[in-house]
Amino acid sequence: MQQQAKRLLKLALNPVLVLLSLMSSGVWAATAEKAEHWRGNMTPGVTEVGHKIYDLHMLVFWICVVVGIIVFGLMFYSVFAYRKERHSEPATFHENTKLEIAWTVVPFLLLIIMAVPATKVLIEVYDTDDAAQDILITGYQWKWKYEYINPNGDNVTFFSNLRTPESEIGNEEEKGSNYLLEVDEPVVLPVNSKTRFLVTANDVLHAWWVPELAVKRDAIPGFVNEAWTKPTETGVYRGQCAELCGRNHGFMPIVVNVVEQEEYDQWLAGKLAEAAELKELMAKEFTMDELVARGKKVYERNCLACHGANGEGGVGKAIAGSPLATGSTKGHLDVIVNGVPGTAMQAFGGQLNEVDLAAVTTYQRNAFGNNMGDMLQPVDVYKFKKGQ
Known part of the structure; x- marks a missing residue:
């Protein structure tokens, strides 16, 4: 039984010693460099801290690989080497001090090997001082x-x-x-x-x-x-x-x-x-054509996905012929600026400037067959926001 325990201890320690030797010689880094090209692996990116994160990732990865080989290797070795047909009488020992010390000390050392560089990298990741x-x-x-x-x-x-x-x-x-x-x-x-x-x-x-x-x-x-x-x-x-x-x-x-x-x-x-x-532009007086042309671009960039290319609606309500777009100008602007709570209609007052808000409101009121004939100037939007 003592010889069997020594054999298991030797099998367990050899791969760990090999791993430590590879790390000290830099061979593991060369292997990690090749792993960079694996399509399923993370990227080291174009920053120094990104490369450090990648190196840490590869270190932990190879430690896990070696641990997996050891665990499954010992398991399969025990299954085949000590199967019943070769050892009809099972062993009766309950413990082995050296083996228990080994599987306590080795994981502890591996955790230290991983914890020290991980702590250094984390400290650097969260250091936001001295930014330009x-x-x-x-x-x-x-x-x-x-x-x-x-x-x-x-x-x-x-x-x-x-x-x-x-x-x-x-x-x-x-x-x-x-x-x-x-x-x-x-x-x-x-x-x-x-x-x-x-x-x-x-x-x-x-x-x-x-x-x-x-x-x-x-x-x-x-x-x-x-x-x-x-x-x-x-x-x-x-x-x-x-x-x-x-x-x-x-x-x-x-x-x-x-x-x-x-x-x-x-x-x-x-x-x-x-x-x-x-x-x-805030002080400029725009013509109807200028507002509609600018408003169309704003609509296509911000509104089209929900209200449709032709104002037909979809996720959001239709603009074409809607009571909102054909009602009061102030009510229409209020919905665009403040949104509608509890719906997908966002508040665009903080997303668009006064010029774009005036343009998109004017565009919606005069496109898609609405043809209201009225328009808003940027100063009108500015006054509306100040009066809220």
Whole structure:
């Protein structure tokens, strides 16, 4: 019986010693590098912390593989080596001190081997200090709002919507290579610069997830979660909402363009110029044609999915001939700005600027055969919001 116990102890310890030797020699890292190309494996991405997470993942993976080989190897060895036809009289011993010490100490050492690097990586993952720029991310059903926070007060704010055409979604046209992964306004980040994300939600639970940037954070109404990234390579990186958030959960992608610092500065300056131009538009008196043309674009981007291309309705009520679109202008604007509680009709007052709100209201009242002949100016929307 003592010889059998020693044999089992030797079988159990040898693979562990081999694993420790591989780790110290760096061979395991080379094996993990090859595993990077496995289609079912996670990606190391384009950040230093992403590579550390990947290395930790591979370390734990190979430890689990070795443990599995040991456990199942001992099990099958015992089944075949000590079956009844070879040992008609069963062993009568109840315990072996060395074996019990081994299967207590070895798992403890393995936990230490995993816990030390895991703790270091977790500390780094949650260290959001010293960021060069802060971006507030807010999840909506079903789009993302981004606000680049400027300490001087000139923030850049925009919404990012799905850009995949309805014809592809409805199988009327062949689907593109980035089906459901294209947006009208991507996030732009500078390369080799640390960006802090403040993630929250306006309505229900969402999750902002871009695997190659090593970022995944829950977006929870009333809470702000922090995350960060520092990409080391330029390129376009795509992600999706990773929390089931409703009917169009699969239609709110994330696109991040990582560019050189000079290009980022130019993009930011352009966005600030757009904000200044919008302030000027607030004081402009638009013609009916200008409002309808702008309102049509706003409708197609924000309203079409629920109310139909021709205002025929669907998820939402019909616009064509509806009492709302043919009733009072103030009542119509009130629904668009404040939404309808308990329904899928969102409040667009915080999602669209005054110019777009005036345009889309005017468009709905004069399209789809409604032909009301009235219109709203941006200043009217501004006064309506202030009077609430």
